[in-house]
Amino acid sequence: SNPFEVKVNRQKFDILGRKTKNDVGLPGVSRSKAIKKRTRTLLKEYKEREKTNVFKDKRFGEYNTKITPEEKMIRRFALERQQNYGKKNIYNLNEEEELTHYGQSLAEIEKLNDIVDSDSDTEERGTLSAELTAAHFGGGGGLLRKKVSSEQQDEEEEKPKSRKELIEEMIAKSKQEKQERQTQRESALELTEKLDNDWKKIQALIVRKPPKSERKDREAEKPKPDEYDMIVRELGFEMKAKPSERMKTEEELAKEEQARLQKLEADRLRRMRGVDEQADKKKPSHVSADDLADGFILDKDDRRLLSYKDGKINIEKEGEKKEEEEEDEEGGKEDNENEEESEEESATEDEDDDAADSHADLESDLESEEETSGNKEEKKHKTNKKESQNVEELGPKREAAESELPYTFAVPESYEIFKSLLAGRTIEQQLIILERIQKCNHPSLAVGNKAKLEKLFGFLLEYIGELATLDLPELRTIDKLVLPLYNLCQMFPEAASDSIKFILRDAAHDMEEIIEVKGRATFPGLDTLIYLKITSLLFPTSDFWHPVVTPAFMYMSQLLTKCRITTLQDVIKGLFICCLFLEYVSLSRRFVPELINFLLGILHISLPRKQAQGYTVVHPFTQGGKNLQLLLVCDKEDLESWQKQNLPLSTVMRLKETSRTEINHIRLSCLALCFDLIKKCAALYESLPSFHEIMHPVRILLTQHMPVNEYPEKMQEWYHSALKELESKVKHYTPLICEKKKPVPLKQYTPKIVKVLEFGRKQAGSKKEQERKQLIQRHKRELKGAIREIRKDNQFLARMQLSEIMERDSARKRKVKELLGSLATQEGEWKAMKRKKWKN
């Protein structure tokens, strides 16, 4: 362009590698551009500033998105016709109306229609159908239009199909076409084959000796299979032995197991102390790369890995060892497997491996060597299945026993169905059913299975509760049912915690209501106690805070402080809860004041004389009053004949028909249990700094008020061991010292020295800081730009206003001049006339 319009920003020094954006500018051009833009926008706005007229679009349905364009057109057309209806040209009598569609006459379209149809129908292999191309490359509108138009022609349809339907239809159509094509091709192939065969038959007859070249050709085509070649081929296609994982030695296995346990234990300890929960949250659990995120957690790697010892594969040894490690109750399982097969089945998924391994292990492991590809989980599943098959084949006896049980179960939809499924079955059968339900509906098999199995957990829990509330509680069954419950819990921790929390909330709510109505609470039924026990089995009770265990703690504390002790059952229930408390805190050694209070109260109600001195019992026990003889046994004979026995849990439900002696025995057992609990408490809390203050009332009661000599010898043993545990602890106090505060450093004024790594670049600490600075700078730049723009706008406007004013002024001046001029001429004329008159 014009060299006089170019402005060059001269660089003082040339620097290699620097990109200069603004070295050449066209100030004139850009200015004129800016002015033009302003005249287009700002000036227009300025000129229209006091105009209030608005342009209204009254076209029918122009801005209504609900109406499809087709319909809109139709309605508009109808409106137009309505308007024109009255104003018909009266002189034009028989005007044929021409029907149009999109401005084209329908007659013409009809003529063309055939061609279009034939075009769309012809299907060539490999080419895309016309409709498809229209849909893909012609935009959605084209498809829509075409479809609708054809539909309209075909039939009178009020509402056109939606886009989705259309596409679905199209897909279905194209699929159908594809299938047709395939069948066609197949039939063609068949025909050619047939033809070939026929030709071969005929060939032998017709041409005895084909020309040499042809024969050669054929030979080249089908060379006679050489033996060597065949072997080579075979070798080539044979699956190569893939490297499997190195077999681990026994020590390695033991080490791995130990490391795993150590890790889990460390995790538990960290949660127990309740420190750095943030870190905990950041990395909630180890997620393996193979994790399918289906909620299925491999609790343990249950596959028995092969290991060598003295050159022999030691599977059997290994199995035994593992069992020893786990202190497996079902230890001799492998020996007398045939007898105990039903029990084996009771073992759940992971024990199922153990059970079946003596037979299936060899096979499955050898197989697993071959099928090392694929992820572990899949493999495990596969082996599992295989093993279960094996087991099923192996046990003809069991098969006979289970012949009435189907092999697949759907997860029951409601609790009633679930109950009816389990009703009337033996424990073993119930366990088999549960296991099969779990296997058939494993979350990796189908999408909805996870929710179903989560529901199953709730059903199982409810079922256990119901079993516990029976008149004769089926505790043995519950004992076994806990295992599937544990496995389900491992699979779905969230759902499990939610359902247990729900149960606890209900129970606590009930108790609160009873307290509000009656003013006192009673102990809950056996089911709640069992639930609390199950909670301790499913969840780690040593955590500082746990979503399930902490509410359970609160609930148990409420039970021990709010519930009245009126019967012997209440005492047993209370002691059960005490045991629960002890079990909950056995690892964390947390202090439970309610527990000591309750034990003290229990001891108090076993005393013959209630002149409690030196100690105070607290709620729900009272110093004097009713229900104080609950644990008092006076009968000498009963005292003599007592043997320490385990308290059957069913006594919690009913205690009516037992004889007086038995009741006395139960009382004494309770007392012995109480002594033992005190001993355990003492062992647990010895590290607390105020251990002696805590145990002071109990010690006073034991030493000063207990009628030890009246008790049988066994009881005295319990008593003395508890007392010894209490008194053996040394008194030891160290004065408290606060943790020192970290001294806050004074503000320093020495300059901060930063090493310069790269000149010309801002040195900032972290990436975040740099980003922040960048943002600030960008903001500054934008702000400056905006201010400049606004300033220029204002200048432009001012200029415009000024020119307007100048124009107006000049126009006025001109007009005034004109007027004055005309007046002057008038005056002149008038004077001239006057002069004329005078002259005349």
Next chain:
Amino acid sequence: QLPTGLYKKVLVILHDTVLPYMNEPTLMMDFLTVAYGIGGAISLLALNGLFILIHQHNLEYPDFYKKLYNLLDPSIYHVKYRARFFHLTDLFLSSSHLPAYLVAAFIKRLSRLALTAPPEALLVVIPFICNLFRRHPACKVLVHRPSGPGDISEDPYIMEEEEPSESRALESSLWEIQSLQNHYHPDVAKAAAVLNQSLSEMEDDISGLLELSGYELFDKEVKKKATDVPLEFEQIRGLFGKKNDIFAEHFSLD
């Protein structure tokens, strides 16, 4: 004299429905003094009326703090009128002119009794004690004694002593609160751990905690949303199948 039930009813409403409308509230002096002397819950309730008399009608009550001190027994954490009692005690002990030995005795006794308290009461009493420390910095030796003797074989504090000045509370330390740092309830443990550090200047507001009930605590815990539920990793073997299970020793599944 009145039966206990009626006594309680009268005392509950006395301070806000009877006393303000009497011409001569001082006439109630004898009644309240007797009630205060009875002990237990009735004494706790009589406190409220007495406080009004002392506060607004210039009643001189000898050994008031001694009696208050002796009112503290394990039941104060369990009775229904816990909130009222702690509210009043907070008022009585809010004066900064009280001698340090007295406040220390109160602190020591309250924390000793806290060893038998339920968590909802502990959540009140621990901030209460912290507030006392803030008001009376001289008592801080109870939690911070850097130049004391190394080990003691006995807690110097005498629980049975009725006279606060003789209880040797200032020579003791708050081992009770240290024990409570091992409490099973996470909030209690956290509250007790506050005393490990030097206290902040601001007093805690305990008025919101006074009416706390066990059920509310439970509800609060249940409603907490957890992102992640840790699981027991030890394989189970039945209801009582754990290692060293206490239940297996004492209960049978029959």
